[in-house]
Amino acid sequence: MRVFITRKIPENGIAILKNAGIQVDIYEGEEPPTKKIIIEGVKKADGLISLLSDPIDREVIDAGRQLKVIGNYAVGYNNIDIEYAKKRGIVVVNTPGVLTETTADLAFALILAAARRVVEGHKFVEAGLFRGWAPLLLLGRDVYGATLGIIGAGRIGQAVGKRARGFNMRILYYSRSRKPDFERETGAKYVSLETLLRESDVISIHVPLTPETKHLLGKREFEIMKDGAILVNTARGEVVEERWLIEALKKGKLFAAALDVFYGEPRINPELLKLKNVVLTPHIGSATETTRRKMAEMVCEDVHRVLMGEEPENRVV
Numbered sequence: 030m031r032v033f034i035t036r037k038i039p040e041n042g043i044a045i046l047k048n049a050g051i052q053v054d055i056y057e058g059e060e061p062p063t064k065k066i067i068i069e070g071v072k073k074a075d076g077l078i079s080l081l082s083d084p085i086d087r088e089v090i091d092a093g094r095q096l097k098v099i100g101n102y103a104v105g106y107n108n109i110d111i112e113y114a115k116k117r118g119i120v121v122v123n124t125p126g127v128l129t130e131t132t133a134d135l136a137f138a139l140i141l142a143a144a145r146r147v148v149e150g151h152k153f154v155e156a157g158l159f160r161g162w163a164p165l166l167l168l169g170r171d172v173y174g175a176t177l178g179i180i181g182a183g184r185i186g187q188a189v190g191k192r193a194r195g196f197n198m199r200i201l202y203y204s205r206s207r208k209p210d211f212e213r214e215t216g217a218k219y220v221s222l223e224t225l226l227r228e229s230d231v232i233s234i235h236v237p238l239t240p241e242t243k244h245l246l247g248k249r250e251f252e253i254m255k256d257g258a259i260l261v262n263t264a265r266g267e268v269v270e271e272r273w274l275i276e277a278l279k280k281g282k283l284f285a286a287a288l289d290v291f292y293g294e295p296r297i298n299p300e301l302l303k304l305k306n307v308v309l310t311p312h313i314g315s316a317t318e319t320t321r322r323k324m325a326e327m328v329c330e331d332v333h334r335v336l337m338g339e340e341p342e343n344r345v346v
């Protein structure tokens with residue numbers, strides 16, 4: 030049995046496969062592998078472990094003639110043509126749950142950073158501009174007591190909501206289905222997307238990227254947002270039509286935005302880089318040592334299970 034991994038992941042995961050006598054081939058490059066490299070890699074593989082940045086389309090799936098399982102080292106799997114994998118009888122697994130709290134921590138860090146201008150402040154001090162406490166220096170927005178709008182109240186969205194309780198926030202949420210337990214626990218109110226956009230001081234996105242959620246926030250959605258709102262995106266860049274976000278930031282319609290994910294990443298719209306009222310992080314939502322190790326264990330255990338003919342724990346299709 031052979032498993033191809035498109036990038037080095039924590040050793041504890043790789044050890045699970047090796048200890049089971051599976052040959053592990055790893056792409057050792059520092060940059061994401063090209064499609065050609067992935068195709069070469071899957072040719073002789075029974076299992077593929079991919080990253081969210083690897084497009085696993087028909088061409089790649091077809092190149093894996095003996096492929097039985099694809100393990101995505103992420104919870105989001107919009108990079109994989111799952112319908113086609115299913116058609117070919119290939120099992121797809123992912124890493125839900127283990128990264129929920131870690132990603133919610135980052136979302137909250139971004140909410141606070143954007144509202145309190147933490148990055149602007151850092152740049153100001155770094156540039157040697159701090160001349161002493163000043164009454165009107167870098168005035169931000171209060172998070173405590175503000176209204177938080179959660180778009181997509183799944184695992185991560187709800188975990189952000191639980192953190193918001195400690196900040197005495199009023200919580201609104203819009204999601205595909207109602208979450209009575211979440212409402213009971215946090216006092217969150219289920220509303221339409223329109224109401225959420227009109228009433229929230231802070232909007233945090235937690236839907237997966239699907240054909241339905243692509244461009245969920247476009248021209249009209251930015252128009253109806255509350256003046257001075259803050260938008261945080263730790264889901265996927267393509268949920269937001271970035272040009273309208275940039276316009277809203279330029280016009281001062283939005284107070285700030287904090288983004289961990291970008292439209293067509295790793296390319297960054299140069300307009301975003303020119304703005305002061307943004308906080309930009311390089312897709313590090315799940316990036317803690319502990320969580321990345323748990324993800325490695327989870328994905329390798331499941332790939333191993335499928336290769337042994339067992340049912341995986343985190344099957345997508």
Ligand code: NAP
Pocket residue numbers: 104105106125126128129132180181182183184185186203204205206235236237238239241242263264265289290312313314315316
């Ligand atoms: P999840 O538990 O599946 O939550 C997603 C939520 O979105 C669910 O409540 C779902 O509704 C809702 N939803 C799906 N489609 C919708 C639609 N069309 N309209 C409204 N709501 C919709 O997933 P999760 O574990 O919280 O992860 C969410 C996403 O975060 C991932 O897919 C990934 O893209 C992103 N992520 C990013 C990072 C990062 O590093 N920045 C890290 C982890 C995850 P139902 O409850 O009805 O299914």
Ligand code: GLV
Pocket residue numbers: 081102103104105106128314315
């Ligand atoms: C990260 O973005 C993930 O989907 O796990």
Ligand code: GLV
Pocket residue numbers: none
């Ligand atoms: C600020 O540092 C204060 O003491 O108010």
